[in-house]
Amino acid sequence: MTMATLTVPAQVPSPAEDAEQLRKAFQGLISFCFSLPLRFELMKCYSVTWIHYREELLKTLDKELSSDFERVVLLWTLEPTERDAFLANEATKRLTSNNWVLVEIACTRSSLDLFKAKHAYQARFKRSLEEDVAYHTSGDFRKLLVPLVSTFRYEGDEVNVTLAKSEAKLLHEKISDKAYNDGDLIRILTTRSKAQLNATLNHYHNEFGNAINKDLKTDPKDEYLKLLRVTIKCLTFPEKYFAKLLRLAINKLGTDEWALTRVVVTRAEIDMQRIKEEYQRRNSIPLDRAIAKDTSGDYENMLLALIGHGDN
Numbered sequence: 001m002t003m004a005t006l007t008v009p010a011q012v013p014s015p016a017e018d019a020e021q022l023r024k025a026f027q028g029l030i031s032f033c034f035s036l037p038l039r040f041e042l043m044k045c046y047s048v049t050w051i052h053y054r055e056e057l058l059k060t061l062d063k064e065l066s067s068d069f070e071r072v073v074l075l076w077t078l079e080p081t082e083r084d085a086f087l088a089n090e091a092t093k094r095l096t097s098n099n100w101v102l103v104e105i106a107c108t109r110s111s112l113d114l115f116k117a118k119h120a121y122q123a124r125f126k127r128s129l130e131e132d133v134a135y136h137t138s139g140d141f142r143k144l145l146v147p148l149v150s151t152f153r154y155e156g157d158e159v160n161v162t163l164a165k166s167e168a169k170l171l172h173e174k175i176s177d178k179a180y181n182d183g184d185l186i187r188i189l190t191t192r193s194k195a196q197l198n199a200t201l202n203h204y205h206n207e208f209g210n211a212i213n214k215d216l217k218t219d220p221k222d223e224y225l226k227l228l229r230v231t232i233k234c235l236t237f238p239e240k241y242f243a244k245l246l247r248l249a250i251n252k253l254g255t256d257e258w259a260l261t262r263v264v265v266t267r268a269e270i271d272m273q274r275i276k277e278e279y280q281r282r283n284s285i286p287l288d289r290a291i292a293k294d295t296s297g298d299y300e301n302m303l304l305a306l307i308g309h310g311d312n
Contacts, residue, residue, distance in 0.1 A: 068257040069299040075265045076306065084109065084117035085124055087262065088149075092136040099141060099227055100245075101262070102133060106148040107234035108241075111155055118149070140181040140224045147190040148231065154193040164196065168203035175215050180225060189231055198236055239271050243278040246287065250294045260291070260303070268306040276307065 075083055084105050091101035106114060121129045134146050167188050174182045192200065204212050213229045220226075233241035242263050249259040267275055279287040291303050 067299070068261060068295075069297070069302060071258075072261045072265060072299060072302050072306075075261065076268075076302075080266070081113065081116040081120045082124070083266065084113075085121040085129075087266075088117065088121060088129055089125055089132065092132045094136070097136065099137070099145060100230055102145055102149060103227065103231050103234055104266075106145075106151070107231060108238045111152045114149075115152060141227065143181055144186055144190070144224075144227065144231070147186065151190050153191070154196075156193065157195050158193075159195050159199045161199065164199035164203050165207075167192075167200045168207060171200070171204055171212065172208050172215075175212070178218070180216070180228060189228075189235070194235055201232070201236060239274040239278045242267055242271075242275045243282060246275070246279060246290075247283055250290050255294050257295075257299075260295075264303050264306050268308075272307055 075086075078086065087101055088105050090096045091098040105117060109117065118129045121127075125132070130146055130150050133149050134142055137145055170184055171188060174180070174185045179185065188200065189197070201212050208215075213232055216225050216229050216232075218225070230241065233244075245259060246263055249256040249263070263275075264272075276287045279290070283290070287307060288304055291307070292300060295303060
């Protein structure tokens with residue numbers, strides 16, 4: 001795809017004019033779904049007006065949106081770090097609190113992307129993400145979530161096998177004792193690299209006969225244990241986690257459009273192909289068909305465009 005030559009307007013429109021133009025452009029976005037590089041190129045060409053656009057987008061998101069289509073377009077138009085900052089802030093508010101969103105951002109982004117999202121959060125909300133997570137959570141949830149959003153994990157592939165074996169044993173001891181909020185258990189999950197953690201959990205499975213998440217299902221209704229399992233899935237097998245989240249969002253009584261929108265928008269340019277493969281493997285129906293059965297109109301078209309409807 002080649003990008004047409006862009007002409008910078010001689011007179012910069014006002015923020016109100018920008019917002020009105022943006023609203024009128026929503027309908028046209030369906031037929032031309034911006035790729036990430038093209039969105040950034042457009043931002044550079046209109047660097048002055050983009051500041052106004054971004055502020056208007058964030059203000060609109062902060063209000064009750066008029067439609068699911070508007071929300072998916074607005075979230076998609078934001079830069080990923082700005083989007084994560086907005087979603088994280090939304091997840092700490094009383095009426096829209098969602099610990100799963102915080103875990104997703106902390107565990108499925110790279111260390112650098114998480115750092116950038118926290119920087120965007122601080123610039124936007126004049127507080128740290130850690131500060132808001134600590135304030136809006138309590139007990140075991142706070143004990144897990146604050147270090148999760150605070151970490152900067154090593155991203156390399158190097159693994160210490162001896163450490164993996166010893167920490168697998170330590171995890172098994174804590175889980176056997178039902179010490180699910182133990183400091184060492186939380187330390188391992190919140191600080192070890194994903195490669196190291198995968199090695200530890202493989203030793204856990206091989207040595208003790210069960211996957212760790214199976215041993216954490218002693219009380220399926222316990223919300224803290226559920227969050228522990230979500231943390232482990234996001235760190236070790238994110239496409240499996242997102243495929244299940246999509247199934248829950250689509251198949252529940254009344255579609256969970258916020259979860260559906262969030263997953264499609266945040267994973268569209270990262271691992272959506274793997275998520276689609278995992279979804280079909282586990283549900284025996286293609287994701288695009290499942291979305292088409294449960295949504296309609298512009299919202300359906302936008303979601304299908306973002307997941308690559310018709311792509312192999």
